[in-house]
Amino acid sequence: MPDEIDRAQAINERLQSDALAAHFRRHPRPDPGAFAPTECEDCGEPIGEKRLAAAPGCIRCVDCQTEYEQRLKRG
Numbered sequence: 416m417p418d419e420i421d422r423a424q425a426i427n428e429r430l431q432s433d434a435l436a437a438h439f440r441r442h443p444r445p446d447p448g449a450f451a452p453t454e455c456e457d458c459g460e461p462i463g464e465k466r467l468a469a470a471p472g473c474i475r476c477v478d479c480q481t482e483y484e485q486r487l488k489r490g
């Protein structure tokens with residue numbers, strides 16, 4: 416069902432932009448021109464450049480993202 420895929424996609428984008436907005440409220444950037452967060456939302460460690468390049472807009476390091484996804488799956 417293409418409609419449902421579109422809707423899921425829209426929800427994902429919405430969640431992603433909400434998460435980004437929340438991240439910047441908690442961790443304001445000294446440089447407002449820098450869009451991508453560079454610190455992990457959960458542990459505060461720097462997110463590697465490779466990960467940022469591979470997953471633009473990500474707000475967690477690989478470890479925390481994995482944990483987060485496992486939490487989501489468990490419910």
Ligand SMILES: [Zn+2]
Nearest residue numbers: 455458476479
């Ligand atoms: Zn982390």
